[in-house]
Amino acid sequence: MFDAIVSAFGSIWWSDWAALGQMGRHGVYVWSALGLTALALAGEWFALRRRAQRLTEQRCDDAADDVSAERHYP
Numbered sequence: 001m002f003d004a005i006v007s008a009f010g011s012i013w014w015s016d017w018a019a020l021g022q023m024g025r026h027g028v029y030v031w032s033a034l035g036l037t038a039l040a041l042a043g044e045w046f047a048l049r050r051r052a053q054r055l056t057e058q059r060c061d062d063a064a065d066d067v068s069a070e071r072h073y074p
Contacts, residue, residue, distance in 0.1 A: 014020040021027050 014023075021031070023030050
């Protein structure tokens with residue numbers, strides 16, 4: 001599999017997948033930073049989605065209140 005990657009992309013710095021994971025003894029820092037970044041982006045995406053849903057619900061509630069107010073106060 002590594003040979004196919006090398007032939008497709010040219011030379012690589014790692015001899016196997018374990019070396020890629022270790023990244024010259026810096027793998028812990030690199031992969032933890034990547035994981036935390038992915039976690040932060042996922043959290044932001046979920047928070048924005050929830051906020052959009054709340055705003056949509058609030059607009060629907062406000063529109064319903066406006067309609068009911070017009071019925072009671074001509």
